[in-house]
Amino acid sequence: MTTGELGDGTRCVQGGHPEPVAGKPLLPGPVFAAPYHLGGSDRAADTDFYGRAGNPTWRALESAIGDLEGGHCVLLPSGMAAISTLLRAVLEPGDAVVLPTDGYYATRQFVHDELAELGLDIREIPTPGPWPDGVFDGVRLVLLETPSNPGLDVCDIAALAERAHSAGAWVAVDNTTATPLGQRPLELGADAVLASDTKALSGHSDVLLGHVSVRDSALADRLVRARTLSGAIPGPFESWLAHRSMGTLDLRLARQAENAAALVDALRGHPAVSGLRWPGMPEDPSHELARRQMRRWGGVFRFELADARAVEEFLRRSRLVVGATSFGGVHSTIDRRAQWGDPVPEGFVRFSAGCEDSADLVADVVNALG
Structure with missing residues (x-):
């Protein structure tokens, strides 16, 4: 059976795990390292060299989440870090952005306050609409949140993604409430999906974590670069706890x-x-x-x-x-x-x-x- 043929429960239990090795744990423990041993000059290009740039514990969880969502997953230290990293990576001065009026309040606060220097054209629409003609004209990014938090309204991801793409806009969906098992925005046409993994994905109220998953590998590379340069990196232990929790x-x-x-x-x-x-x-x-x-x-x-x-x-x-x-x-x-x-x-x-x-x-x- 291929991974795509496996059920949700199986993918949650198996996702991101290495091949079993006799005498080794089913899920290897977290890797705590700042520098890594470089070896000789013939080291492979993908060898870990510094903890801010990469960690195998992150990659294992990213593999598991990416498999559930159907994209390239980039792990971040909180849901707000996921939102802010994506917005800073995509938006440029003077861009227009569409936000939900009834979504997570801190997202609106971040765009209005922390991104004020960009001089953005901010258009706010309630999740259920109405979505008037021309609302996406000249827009760089449409951020949807469905079901919305806290109102639990829903919008049509596929229909809005089609309209936004026709106007040249990117579409991102905050999928925190639904989770990757409840909804797969990338399959519905979104360009990016983000979530606070502090919530149901880790599920034990003991971890702060977030992620962004995207279909485009170039955008994934931009997000990884932004994470590395900003230092907004997840902790290995938090990543391991979330991966352990995904099994249930x-x-x-x-x-x-x-x-x-x-x-x-x-x-x-x-x-x-x-x-x-x-x-x-x-x-x-x-x-x-x-x-x-x-x-x-x-x-x-x-x-x-x-x-x-x-x-x-x-x-x-x-x-x-x-x-x-x-x-x-x-x-x-x-x-x-x-x-x-x-x-x-x-x-x-x-x-x-x-x-x-x-x-x-x-x-x-x-x-x-x-």
Whole structure:
């Protein structure tokens, strides 16, 4: 069987691993090195020579992620490092860029503040649109985020990529919420896909990591060069932890989606809950489009309580759910997004379903709501 014929679970377990050797670990430990021994003058051109330029632990994880996404993966030390490295590598002074108004707030903040010296023409569009005629005219880069964080709206990657390419623009997709198992933007026409691997890919709330995957090898080389010159390099141990965790990615996502489905079903019609959204819910406005382009549902959904105090009371009453601003881990968490400046109501909650037993989680959440 070729790699492309293998199932998701098999690829997660096997991806980036070396051929087995008797007496050696299944996944070699992290390589900690600043300089490497150079040997003689006849050393191979691809020999590692300095830790900022390359590390075999990075490459193993890059191979695993790239296999899942169908591209060249470049590992970076955080999701924001992935976003900033891609934007700085692609954008030039005076360029036009399209951003989602409802995507991750720090992305917009970075473009408006940290890239202000470029004098960019910044065009912001809500993820579900409308996407008017001419919106991509003269644009260098279109950055999509679908499902969006925290609103969980969805846009048509294939259709927008076709329109953007016709106007000469590049398309990048923040795939953090969906993960490589839930959605493959490169196969849908995107030029680049990026993610915070701090979330579901590593999945244990103990790692900061990110990556960019691209189809074009020349762009991959530019990103590697940018990483090397900026020093925005991932740690070997963090990379090894994420690679180790990828072996259970398929299993974790399945349980998280199962728990999300059970919770969404329990919260339908609950008097304390409004604004319930999850792409996997048949009545969700994004469901039909999400069903066409996503390969599986995730564990993240959203709803609203009356106000910030109601969210605090919910957390006080819950035994299983904690407040945390990340998502995708094995523990169920909620984040009241208004506290970070997202333009949402004070009682807006992003819920990340963990890997607890569904019956326990549903009973706890319903009890905490009162």
